[in-house]
Amino acid sequence: MKRLLNVFICFGILILWSSCRNDFEFTPSTGNLEFARDTVYLDTVFNNIGSSTYNLKVYNRSDEDIVIPTIQLERGIASFYRLNVDGGTGNVGTPEEGKFFENVELLANDSLFIFIETTIDIAALPAINNEFLYTDRILFDGGSNQQDVDLVTLVRDAVFIYPDFQGNSTTFENLNFDVDGDGNIDETTLPGRFLTDDELTFTNEKPYVIYGYAAVDEGKTLTMEAGTRVHFHADSGILVTNNATLNINGSVSSDQELLENEVILEGDRLEPIFEDVPGQWGTIYLFNGSVNNTINHATIKNATIGILAEGNDNAPTDKLTITNSQIYNTSSFGILGRATSISAENVVINNSGQSSFAGTVGGKYNFTHCTIANYWNNSFRQFPALLLNDFAQVDESSITTNPLIEANFNNCIVYGNDNPEFILDQQGDNFNFKFTNCLLRFDNDNLEGTTNYIFSDDTYYDSNIFNVDPDFKAPFENLMNIGEDSGANGIGSTLFSTQVPLDLLNTSRAAAPDAGAYESVVFDD
Template structure:
């Protein structure tokens, strides 16, 4: 009898549940729906490269459960946009259920072949998501900017392997640039006709020169970079008005200042370079120069947002003028294993948000003649948010560790008295090493009052009174214009920029 009672009770519960109308969905009329945005803007993409995923939230603002008869793309199956609705991919969906006061996500992606759309360098590709409910139709616009580009990448062979570069016993995913490439023509001449997108390591072959003209935009995929082989040369000729730019290939605003998106530029042993009016950003090490032959000339060069170093120099020979660095995980300038360096009117800044970083680091390896250091800084700024913006590590005190700062600002708080400022190398009263320098020994002394460090705007402002007109004019004649082209011949401020007016309070 008890068993029969349980059966009757179970049947009664099932019968009551079947009478509930909680799960009866009424057809939507169109008045119930609201959207998180009326237009979904997908950020700029390169031709044939998929976008990031963007979302649209659809709300049922009514008190009833509804069924949306149709959700589809305006261009139908021919659309270059892709949707995912309620976890299902496609371009057209029917009878989508949405509970009262509930919402659902629609995810949007796109891939566009610019050659199928236009002959131009870039264009806006648009479509719309249509929500059909009876006689009412609502829509949300979709917009993305598509850029044409020159794509450079390792070739795939018939056996499934890929082109690679040999560095001793190590192979890396990369390829040699070809001056007679069947598809791209002369790959050793880069210009501003189209952006360049690099996959893997693009290599300048031995005894060849890569010329990069003003306005050239170069984008590197993750784990990619540019490298020169022995007796090769990199020649970057930007202009003040039209810089050459090297950065990652993620074009979304959220990646605008994200470090470590690509590996960097590598001037390898026995090769050379000349770089002027250029920006390198968002790399691991922005520019690595290793035991080059002739002096590398770096003029009007900005390097920002590097996971490790902006400039990593190893047994190198470099002449730098109007160089600016900022926001690097290790240092703006890292001189490793000595070398010969001459820097004039440079701003080596570093306002990386985390600890264990500084503006300038110098060492001379094991102190032997092979790693002798000879570094000269003139009319420059070495400053950041670290307590000590200059760290020097001589192997054998003064042996093979020659340096001189002249008419320069150095931030050095000597927190917790960790360093002996009465002896080499931090004896700031020794004019052999520090001639007419400003030493900021606390946070208020000799502040540069940079315009906006968060946006890499490292111009000093009129508040930096101790830095204005402090530069030596003889050194200024070596670099007569600042990074923006302003003359400094009659009044030379410290750093890569002449001072500007501060932003309004």
Template sequence: MKSFLYTFSALVLVLLASSCRKDLEFDNYTDRLEFSKDTVYLDTVFTNIGSSTYNLKVYNRSDNAITIPSIRLGLGQDSEYRLNVDGIAGREFENVEMLAKDSMFIFIETTIDINNLPNSNNEFLYTDVIEFNTGITSQKVDLVTLVKDAVFIYPDRDNTTGVIETLSLNIGGETVETDIQGRYLLPEELVFTNEKPYVIYGYAAVPNNETLLVEAGARIHFHADSGILVAEGASLRVQGYFSEDAELMENEVIFEGDRLEPLFSDVPGQWGTIWLFEGSVNNEIHHATIKNGSVAILSDGNPNEVNEKLKLTNTQIYNSSNYGILGRNTSITGENVVINYSGLSSFAGTLGGKYRFTHSTIANYWNNSFRQFPSVLLNNFQEDGNGTLYLADLTEASFNNCIIYGNDNPEIILDEVVDSAVVFNFRFNHCLIRFDDPTNAFDGPNYDFGDTNHYIGNQYNDDPVFRDPYNNDMIIGDNSGAINLGDSDFANEVPNDILNVSRTVAPDAGAYQHTSF
């Protein structure tokens, strides 16, 4: 009996082994492959900057295992594309095996130098194909990439040590060494035109007593941990403007990250900040969109300048992982400013300062994580690492005909350290504000909405009816609580909304007059 069992078991093993060997016998390839797509679009890349990794799925629908004699790029080893097939990188592959009813991924990347391409200009459509060949039959999948030329600004790197150049700042007549990677712009780099995009690595610093002029239609892209730094005595002038003709090239200026793929179009925190250093003067930003930074604008110092340190008009700020605008004892005015989707506050005026926003929409519909800060934060202090408080005057913080709203509550916090030596002046005029305090957690005098020294003609907790706030569409609709809320005196100061619609008759609060949608 035991002998019979051994004989039976051996027979079963032989049959199983025979079955496995048959499944692993690979037939010659015939035209039986299917693909997840017939064209792989690798989206837009800058010259010499690597793309994201894209994939193509290949299916063997047959009942037999097969061998594909050749998978290769049409341009062979000269192709600017790179493949990874079954974990192996290259441009040409032979005898690739696929099991019956199985599939495999092919991963595709590219890094293209537009200067090596024939007849290239500022944009070039680069194409190739992936060929699946037997010598008898052939199948192809197209590869397409739009390549853009750009002006690259980056710090030097020591060839021996690999150390990247850092900035030395002149502060109050003294040279201070920093660990900020970057370099000062050269005289011939102090005008950013709209002819090519600009790609900045590290911080592009505007030298002392110089001005960086950014012309209408310019596109500025920042690499990770990069930005613009405006040094003492220097200025930033962004000169976008509104165009009535939608067919013309957009004349706003755009600041964003250097990843052009749609996947990165709304990802916060891709770059650093536009840093208006203490002592920089007469900074102006007109008709700009600033998105996907850590702190879109950081403004330090100079709260008592005759002319505000920063003037913003018709500017949109979105998707900041920390603050949309962070002012630290500084002076800022804003007209038709729209800020939304910030990891902390959309606007924070800290350590006092002087701020005036008119017909602006300062909202926060952040939903990437829990948010602890309101849309608008004002305070008059700063605490160092040892717990020491430094106080400064909040000379003015006025919000006129504004919307201050979001998906949290409340959306304003007035965090004052009371001290007779400093002032804390603020006023909300004819604003739509989200502030609901059912537990009376905010019961100090700063939250007395009946105090006309601080609150005049405001409306609370009415829905502004934004069209799509989670996608940064902050236009208000027919049933908005902001309709006709604005005071005509402030509307006369800013007679057109951010879309150039007149608001001198029955002005709405916020940066937009309402519309039907």
């Protein structure tokens, strides 16, 4: 009986509550919507590459539940924008999908989200200087109640380099070339294609967007002129094969923010949120047998490995000569050398998921007035800023060694947010290195005084300073200039500064030169 009474009471309460509800009685909107912003700026996109998703919040500040008769794009079905209103795309399967919405309900004192994307075909638009400002409006209701929010996107035209497709599929073909030097063509798992002869000179007329690996064939040279901009899609890069060459020929820029003459290589997402995201693309792969590669005044950022150089450690000329360049935000290594030869001057490397510079499996390396730093803070890193070794792991139980012919670091900074910031991992009998007039971070009682870390031995360590703050301007933001309180001030040798008389900003080095790629300055407050 008591249970039955409880049922009747609950039923009565339900009838009473239902009779009082009026929140499903929607009235038409009267033009009093409020918006989080009156203009949505979709950041710069490339022609025919989809944007990120942006959002607009729409508020009903009234005490009445309303229905918005229409939400639509002013350009209609011809618009390059597409909308999603609170999870819906409108008339699915019709030309109006993502363009037109009817009778959108919005509760009292509530809000809804509109999500906005675009993919723009610049061929249909009158571009000026390879750029076009594309606009549209989101219209809410009509007549005297109409309200609107502007949409604005800057679109850039570009030269697109795609691999070929496998037959009629949407899968890119992989590169095939002689990998092991036996004269036979090998299949690889790298998607890409070889550049044609008329693609071997990159200019500053338009940006380049690369899908897969753009490969340089045997006997060919890829040249990048001053001011070139190269953007890589995910898992893309440049591959320089046997007896081929890469020459990046940037020059000094007058504007250090625009870097108008620098050659810049980065990912193809132009939105600010991607500006410093590591690992957006693959690498510049200087394959075993490629020769006489040069990089001058380049910025390489947001790769997995900035530069991967293999082989040629006994060649008469260096495999790679890199000068006046910066490598930032690599998810693995800034420069990874494997049994190779690299000469570097005025080079800055920072923010690498593993090492900023790793000279592995022996080789030959000469760095002068370079800043090899690592202030990575995205995750734990296993290796220091600088790693040298002379071996490769064959399997779990065996290794193969190769001589470290030489590894000279002159007037350099080797520093970071970990300790120690250089490791010399020797397994063979021929391991030659020397640090001269450098600022180094190394404070480890377990290693100091052991083989390769006897800092009093001037055969390997000459006139270095240890564990003194380099006073970088903002290392976590890749501003690696040094201030007047830097431990690198005045510690360099003129023997090396006369070889590299100008710093990375083209400033003359002082009579008592500083270590690293920059001469010290007084920072602005």
